[in-house]
Amino acid sequence: MIKVTDLYKTYMQGQVPVHAVNGVNLEFKKGEFTAIVGPSGCGKTTLLNMLGGIDSPSSGKIEVDGISLTELPSSELIAFRRDNIGFVFQDYSLLPVLTAKENVEFVMQLQGRSDKECEARATSLLQEVGLGEKLDSRPSKLSGGQQQRVAVARALAPKPKFVLADEPTANLDSKSTADLLDIMERLNKEEGITFIFSTHDQRVIDKAHRIVKLEDGKVVEDIKAMSVQ
Numbered sequence: 001m002i003k004v005t006d007l008y009k010t011y012m013q014g015q016v017p018v019h020a021v022n023g024v025n026l027e028f029k030k031g032e033f034t035a036i037v038g039p040s041g042c043g044k045t046t047l048l049n050m051l052g053g054i055d056s057p058s059s060g061k062i063e064v065d066g067i068s069l070t071e072l073p074s075s076e077l078i079a080f081r082r083d084n085i086g087f088v089f090q091d092y093s094l095l096p097v098l099t100a101k102e103n104v105e106f107v108m109q110l111q112g113r114s115d116k117e118c119e120a121r122a123t124s125l126l127q128e129v130g131l132g133e134k135l136d137s138r139p140s141k142l143s144g145g146q147q148q149r150v151a152v153a154r155a156l157a158p159k160p161k162f163v164l165a166d167e168p169t170a171n172l173d174s175k176s177t178a179d180l181l182d183i184m185e186r187l188n189k190e191e192g193i194t195f196i197f198s199t200h201d202q203r204v205i206d207k208a209h210r211i212v213k214l215e216d217g218k219v220v221e222d223i224k225a226m227s228v229q
């Protein structure tokens, strides 16, 4: 479970404080499939970055299965993030010189796993996201949708406790969006992967089981979809 308590993040824009996240309290249970929504600038990216330990709060607490991210020394936070949190970014963020398989293997190599294990898991994850034929392709040879599927496979490679996705479909066409959502939904259902994603995309919002709406850095709505109530 992820527990967020009294979370604040204030940026200074010149002399003006911007309260990007302004007193958020939330819990995410294992296996949830949650969309964070709200107008541009409401704090979605800032919240996701803090949940993932890539940005630190001005105050407040984030706990993952009882471990307080906000209190971990930075070296332990880096290892915790690597082993427990998967990220999917809007711009895919794949390493261009590596093939699809190498991009997925890379993060497991950082965990110190054997080459054999890295290769087997990367291959099976890429097959699972429908890219079994593209293992040796570099990102420049893949469509946006295919690159984002590599990014999902990479996020899952270290067997994370949860996956954070910041507007994962922002650059995808309708077909690629639908395919990516099907894959995320299947992984959520069959493997119990917890997904938390920010989005403006109604097609993605329609698939979410829970919708958390932010405005001006505050949670103004937190609703469960009818089908999972």
Ligand SMILES: Nc1ncnc2c1ncn2[C@@H]1O[C@H](COP(=O)(O)OP(=O)(O)OP(=O)(O)O)[C@@H](O)[C@H]1O
Pocket (backbone or CB within 6 Å): 011, 012, 013, 018, 019, 020, 038, 039, 040, 041, 042, 043, 044, 045, 046, 047
């Ligand atoms: N590094 C920064 N320095 C200063 N202000 C920032 C910084 N990052 C974000 N902000 C401000 O914090 C607020 C929240 O930004 P954030 O990117 O989290 O919103 P968002 O909901 O993800 O927006 P979008 O939907 O446009 O991506 C905005 O007012 C933004 O300008």
